[in-house]
Amino acid sequence: DxxxxxxxxxxxxxxxxxxxxxxxxxxxxxxxxxxxxxxxxxxxxxxxxxxxxxxxxxxxxxxxxxxxxEDSGRTVITTPRLDAATVTTIERIIRETAHVEVERVAAPRQRLEDLFLQIVERARNDRASTSGAGAGGPTAAFLRGEENAGIGLIAELETMAQVAKPVAPVAATTPVAPAADAAVLTELVTGKPSAPVGKVESATSPSKTTKAPAPPQDVDRSVIDDLLGGGGNP
The missing domain is CATH 3.40.50.300 (P-loop containing nucleotide triphosphate hydrolases)
Structure with a gap:
């Protein structure tokens, strides 16, 4: 991989x-x-x-x-901590046998990262309180299960997502008959009563029979005749 x-x-x-x-x-x-x-x-x-x-x-x-x-031009000898007299003896032996001088004698230094991690580890062992986020908590249950359990969980979620939601019923509406305004106008123009208007169904109230109003007994025909070009005097 x-x-x-x-x-x-x-x-x-x-x-x-x-x-x-x-x-x-x-x-x-x-x-x-x-x-x-x-x-x-x-x-x-x-x-x-x-x-x-x-x-x-x-x-x-x-x-x-x-x-x-690797620094091929130098040699490092690591030993437990030595006293000053022993270091002096070693330097003398190196000068006499290898004919070189010891460049530096010092205690080894650890890395800052390693020091920091050691301090944190000691504080954790002492159970020191901290407001920072911790790690190493318990693994979630679905992650601890077998692979087949995870596959089963995914399949269950997919099935739940595919379940169709019930559709709310739609109330049926009754078409409303057109108003009787046209019949009234025809009756006013011609002076003849129009055919009775049928029942008007309402979507929100019980159906009732609607009758056109009776034409007035005395109608001034001159205005209507003028509009229709039927002629009165100019």
Whole structure:
């Protein structure tokens, strides 16, 4: 399997960075191949077996961590802490046998990241209170189950999403008959009573029989005749 990562520890605090690097190391022990791109050189040094240094789009150097970082011009001898007399004796022996001077004698220094993590670990062991977010809590139940259980959960959710919702019934409406205005106008113009108007159905009230009003007994026909061109005197 191949895993490609770009700046996986960017923006993380020291604890988060350490957890990510521990995860990458664990994946490497499982045989996973990880291609890591990062400007955090300490992180690269901690987790990578081989490194490639690019500049200007070209490979400038490549090799294992030891091959690239080894200082071949010096030798380091690491021992438990020695007293001053022993150090003086060792320096004299080196001068007499190798004909070189000891450049520096100093106690080794640990990395700041390692010191910080040690302090945090001691505080956790002492159960010191903190307002920061913690890690390492219990795994969610659905993640602890078998793979088949997870597949079953997904299938159940899909089935629930496909269930059709009941459709609300639509009330039937009765068409409303047109108003009797046209019949009234015809009756006024012609002076003849129109045919009786049928029943008018209402969508909201019981049906009732609507009758056209009777024409007035005395109608002034002169205005109507003038409008119809039937002629009265000009």
């Amino acid at each position: 191949l895993l490609i990562l770009d700046e996986p520890t960017s923006g993380l605090d020291p604890l988060g960075s350490r957890q990510v690097k521990d995860l990458l190391l664990d994946l490497g022990r499982r045989g996973k191949t990880i291609l890591l791109s990062s400007h955090q050189l300490d992180d690269v040094q901690d987790v990578c077996d081989r490194m490639v240094i690019l500049y200007g789009g070209k490979i400038r150097s490549e090799g294992t961590v030891d091959e690239l970082l």
